Amino acid sequence: MTRIIADISVSLDGFVTGPDPGPDNGLGTGGEALHTWAFSDDPDDRRFLREGTARSGAVVLGRRLFDVVDGPKGWDDTTGYGAGEVGKPAFVVVTSTPPESVRTTDLDWTFVTTGLPDAVDAARRRAEAAAADRGKDLDVVLMGGAATIRSALDAGLLDALTLHLSPVVLGAGTPLFTGGTPRKLVQRSVTPTSTATHLSYDVSR
Template structure:
């Protein structure tokens, strides 16, 4: 069964970037601390990253996040999706318009201009095709940004919400949750490590 899983790092005060994020400063001031766990040698962190990324049949991201990862200071051979733990799943970008050019042209990009539900449907189709091809159950991973995940939660598109709670208070930045529709969650797992508390919730 292909699930849609939102997976994102967040500060103790609820921000997914520090203040002043942008294409040249993707995580904002101090935001790098949110992802210390993803580059850690801690066995618990490595296991969490490996288990999450190996189930990635397709990945959804919003246009602002795409502009960061495809920008001049974005992903490279050492800092792409999964930090070396996974191959190259197809990426589906929710956007109002297609970009004029793509720097990371060796990745499989699909740009959906008709809204998040259509992007989710396109990503699910890609993940199901990958599942059939590999014989393994693969999921759709919604990696961000914060507004895209919040919108997906409000729209009832998520099956699972995974948060990597970093031990940092940023004070301001991009909030993960805004005033949206109430949702009930059931906690399914908690994995504490020195760099984060990894939380998995089922969305009811």
């Protein structure tokens, strides 16, 4: 069964970027510390990265995040989604206006202009098609940004939430949660490592 999972790194004070994020400063000032776990040699960190990439049949992201990862200082062969892991999923971008050009033409991009629910539906279809080809269940992963994940949670689109809680206090930046619809979460796992605490929740609808 294809699930819809939000998966994002967050600071102890609840930020998913540092201050002043943008295409030339993707994670904001100090925000790189949020993803230290993804480059760690810790076996549990490596397992979370490997399993998260392997389960990704399609990935949803917002336009601001797309502009960062497709920008001149964005993804490359060493820093892209699941770089060094198995395969590359399809990517679905929620946007009001598709970009005129794409730098990362080696990736499979779909731009949806009719809202987040339609983007999630498009990603689900891509994930289910990939699952049929590979003969195993694959999920839709919402990688961000924060507004996209908040909107999905508020709209009841998520089945699960995975947080990589980094041992850093950023003081400012992009908050993951800023009010919204209350949701009941069921804690499924807690895995501490030297670089993060990996938290997995089911989302009650």
